[in-house]
Amino acid sequence: MQRLDSKTGKAKWYRKDGLTTVISSILSILIGLAVGTLIIIAVGLSKDTISTNGIIEGIKLVFLGVFSTGRDGGVLTFGFNPVNFGNMLFRATPLIMTGLSVAVAFKTGLFNIGAAGQYLMGTMGTLSVGLTLAWKGCPAWLVWIAALLVGMLLGGLWGAIPGLFKAYLNINEVITCIMTNWIAANLVTWWFEAHDVFKNSAEGGKVGYIIPLKNVGVSTPKWGMEALFPGSQANGGFWVACLIAVIMWVIMTKTTLGYELKACGSNRHAAKYAGINDRKNIVLSMVIAGALASAGGCLYYLSGNTEFFWSTYMTLPADGFNGIPVALLAANHPIGVIFAGIFMSMLNVAGLQLKYLTAYNEYIADIIIATIVYLSAFAMFFKLMIKGRRKANEDGKNVNAETVEEGGKA
Amino acid sequence: MTSEYVIEMNHIRKEFPGIVANDDITLQLKKGEIHALLGENGAGKSTLMSVLFGLYQPEAGTIKKDGVEVKINNPNDATALGIGMVHQHFKLIEVFTVLDNIILGAETTDKLGFLKKKEAREKVMALSEKYGLKVNVDAKVEDITVGMQQRVEILKMLYRDNDILIFDEPTAVLTPQEIDELMEIMRGFAREGKSILFITHKLNEIMAVSDRVTVLRKGKYIGTVNTKDTNKQELSNMMVGRPVQLEIHKEPAKPTDVVLKVEGLSVPSKIHKNDAVKNVSFEVRKGEIVCIAGIDGNGQTELVHGLTGLEKASGGRIELLGKDISHASIKKRALAGMSHIPEDRHKHGLVLPYTLEQNMVLQRYKEDRFQHMGFIKFDEVREYTEKLIEEYDVRSGQGPVTVARSMSGGNQQKAIIARELDRDEPLIVAVQPTRGLDVGAIEHIHSQLVAERDRGKAILLISLELDEVLGLSDRILVLYEGEIVGELDPAKTTPEELGLYMSGAKRNVNNGKEDGQDAETRQ
Known part of the structure; x- marks a missing residue:
């Protein structure tokens, strides 16, 4: 029971569930930015090369980096910068997809830490199929669709592996996800190592890159992005990600499939009792999560201005893991993931502005992100603070929860 | 000047956000008496005891010990005043030995x-000897029975030289034999001059052991009566606030066709390698409660799991309405005509983070009535839930959108029963349908089950409560170590005889060993 207003008998507006979630996320963000500000001040004070004015500029860029339009006469200028905005949306695309992947899995009771591996498998599928089909003379639009679908399929299958282990052997998905991440990294490296045709040897001086799909005439259409944000890398991939997010929201909240998946996630035993196939649903939700994460990789490398460094066995893509904070910040809400993804990439853009325009480096942005990630784990705590001490009372004694309930009726 | 009362709680008021849990409650405990505190779930019993034990601070009211006003800020203060409490859910460390648990917090x-x-050790042994509290001091708590765990909790109080002992629903987890033992131990304490506060909603126990009873209802003080001057009916009326039917009234059963036929069913155990249910055969017919x-x-849980498909049977045959469902999935069994009120309402019965309306369609969300092309028809679900709430008197804070977790236990159970009964299947498997509920809710659920029987349903009831077994059923099958050892007619048997079968001392069925034996005993 929520604490009720003494006059109206209704829950106070700021204690409504959805709103408290948003507020607690915003609190995390503000505290993260405040920490970033403190670091800028501390770094500025400790270095002779940074003046008081430099510190103020740094703080301005942390908050308004995406609005930065460079310098005019030595003074930072701000305004609408289509390049920054466009790049922000471009970089947000894979984050939205991996964020969705983590969020959807989490809603069904699974912690998908394997988004990085699924992302890599998707990338491999997209590039290999895209290039092969294009060489065979398929029309570009068909290649684009086929490459995306095959990439997502491959990611989905990759996600199924931890799902199967969880469902049939009750092995924790976190462990198998971490293992499949590294297996994917080595598998992808081996695949491109073994298939020289995909390597970009045509362009001199480039070593270790796969031929970009734009070289064979395949890239994501702009779909109005070039008019909105001229000069930026933004493309239609962002709209595709948004569309997928909306579709996921509909599936999770409006359909019997979402009902089943969430029931299994919330209480596997009750789902089984009700005749829902709990094993099937666990595997299915990992397949969906895998397909979503891999779509991030597919859309990124289909965009037309990216190149894949294939020797990846030592590193996993950061976007795979950054899906976790995106999902946390969005409180696992598919639509919230869009905004959380944009916000995270906005910080990236701000970091780059810091690097280009001031004596600071872009890692300040990473510190802010890290702080926010840390705080988003506290989101529940913030929620409780806003809602009053309701939960504490419920936990204190079961009987009290019932007492409260009695009171609600009377 | 000494007071007649060892503890007095005067005009206690305790509020929680939006609710007054204790409203002007007075409780006076005499030295050497067993004082029962009676009330339904949510009446404020545990809150009052938590105030006495220092877990909560009251907004108003005073507490006196031996006539002197005291302030109890935390459980340590309570212990210093000689107040000890056995909680309903034991506060023991499972991997510690009994001795370690007893001395924990009071180590010398x-x-x-x-x-x-x-x-x-010597002190614990002496106490154990003196009060007949048999425990193995070197055993780990995880290895001992629930009854012995409770004795450990009692020894903890004695070890701290407490002379005011609070028992919070101590019998909820005990077998009938253990309950008798506990009663005897409590009487022994009273003779010693210790004062006992006994929280319960079981009237039999109050009549058996207490000297006086204080009744609470919805946070309010109703009254204190001498046990010898009252009776169960009066107490239950005070507790519920309206006349309650304690006896279950029902016509003799008129069973007709066989609905469920079980032949030689065996179900493996999760704990040991043998079968938990061994070669069990029985029938349930239309219009009877078995x-x-x-x-x-003794295999009840496994039997139900085997029947409903939650667990794979290791042998045997199950027929529902003439259809073999021995190997059918849970869903197919449900669709073939089986409702199941599960034993554990939190584990199996409800998806606690889901709302009431989402829980109400847990098995039915795929029916055309509630979905179209995979999209849930929210209006239909809402309407259906409102209908069930109305018909089955399910109470909750926010109606259909109440989160199941926030509902009281009684209403959670009512919601499950509403869902299962409304599916209108010919067979109802009801497992401990009234566990942990208060008198009012039990009465309601019993009369619903009898009504379903009279409508021609076949009901298989699994119960641990002797009153329920004898009062509600038309035929009793006694399960002992996974076997049916007795088939009894509730009208012709006594609790004592039933107890003998339950403890394995007597049997009148040799299942599977001689063909036709079942049928003979039934005549």
Whole structure:
């Protein structure tokens, strides 16, 4: 029971569930930015090369980096910068997809830490199929669709592996996800190592890159992005990600499939009792999560201005893991993931502005992100603070929860 | 000046956000008496005891010990005043030994800080001897029975020299035999001059053991009466606030066609390698309530899991309405005509983070009535839930959108029963349908089950409560160590006879060993 207003008998507006979630996320963000500000001040004070004015500029860029339009006469200028905005949306695309992947899995009771591996498998599928089909003379639009679908399929299958282990052997998905991440990294490296045709040897001086799909005439259409944000890398991939997010929201909240998946996630035993196939649903939700994460990789490398460094066995893509904070910040809400993804990439853009325009480096942005990630784990705590001490009372004694309930009726 | 009362709680008021849990409650405990505190779930009993034990601070009111006003800020203050409490859910460390658990928090050490375990052991042994509290002090708590765990909790109080003992629903987890033992122990304490506060909603126990009873209802003080001057009916009326039917009124059963036929069913155990249910055969017919009786842990859970498909049977045949469902999935069994009120309402019965309306369609969300092309028809679900709420009197804070977790236990159970009964299947498997509920809710659920029987349903009831077994069923099957050892007619048997079968001392069925034996005994 929520604490009720003494006059109206209704829950106070700021204690409504959805709103408290948003507020607690915003609190995390503000505290993260405040920490970033403190670091800028501390770094500025400790270095002779940074003046008081430099510190103020740094703080301005942390908050308004995406609005930065460079310098005019030595003074930072701000305004609408289509390049920054466009790049922000471009970089947000894979984050939205991996964020969705983590969020959807989490809603069904699974912690998908394997988004990085699924992302890599998707990338491999997209590039290999895209290039092969294009060489065979398929029309570009068909290649684009086929490459995306095959990439997502491959990611989905990759996600199924931890799902199967969880469902049939009750092995924790976190462990198998971490293992499949590294297996994917080595598998992808081996695949491109073994298939020289995909390597970009045509362009001199480039070593270790796969031929970009734009070289064979395949890239994501702009779909109005070039008019909105001229000069930026933004493309239609962002709209595709948004569309997928909306579709996921509909599936999770409006359909019997979402009902089943969430029931299994919330209480596997009750789902089984009700005749829902709990094993099937666990595997299915990992397949969906895998397909979503891999779509991030597919859309990124289909965009037309990216190149894949294939020797990846030592590193996993950061976007795979950054899906976790995106999902946390969005409180696992598919639509919230869009905004959380944009916000995270906005910080990236701000970091780059810091690097280009001031004596600071872009890692300040990473510190802010890290702080926010840390705080988003506290989101529940913030929620409780806003809602009053309701939960504490419920936990204190079961009987009290019932007492409260009695009171609600009377 | 000494007071007649060892503890007095005067005009206690305790509020929680949006609710007054204790409203002007007075409780006076005499030295050497067993004082029962009676009330339904949510009446404020545990809150009042938590105030006495220092877990909550009251907004108003005073507490006196031996006539002197005291302030109890935390459980340590309570312990210093000689107040001890056995909680409903034991507060023991499973991997510690009994002795370690008893001395925890009250350890005595020598000058170098080493535990003086030998002295502690001697003291515990002496107490155990004196009050007949048999425990194995070196066993780990995880390895001992629930009854023995409770004795450990009692020894904890005695070890701290407490003379005011609070028992919070102590019998909820005990078998009938253990309950008798506990009653005897409590009487022994009272003779010693210790004062006992006994929280319960079971009237039999109050009549058996207490000297006086204080009744609470919805946070309010209703009255205090001498046990010898009252009776169960009066107490239950005070507790519920309206006349309650304690006896279950029902016409004799008129069973007709066989609905469920079980032949030689065996179900493996999760704990050991043998079968938990061994070669069990029985039938349930239309219009009768067949009760599986037995002490907890004799294969009841496994039998139900085998029947409903939650667990794979290792042998045997199950027929529902003439259709073999021995190997059918849970869903197919449900669709073939089986409702199941599960034993554990939190584990199986409800998806607690889901709302009431989402829980109401847990098995039915795929029916055309509630979905179209995979999209849930929210209006239909809402309407259906509102109908069930109305018909089955399910109460909750926010109606259909109440989160199941926030509902009281009684209403959670009512919601499950509403869902299962409304599916209108020919067979209802009801497992401990009234566990942990208060008198009012039990009465309601019993009359609903009888009504379903009279409508021609076949009901298989699994119960641990003797009153329920004898009062509700038309036929009793006693399960002992996974076998049906007796088939009894509730009208012709006594609790004592039933107890003999339940403890394995007597049997009148040799299942599977001689063909036709079942049928003969039934005549």
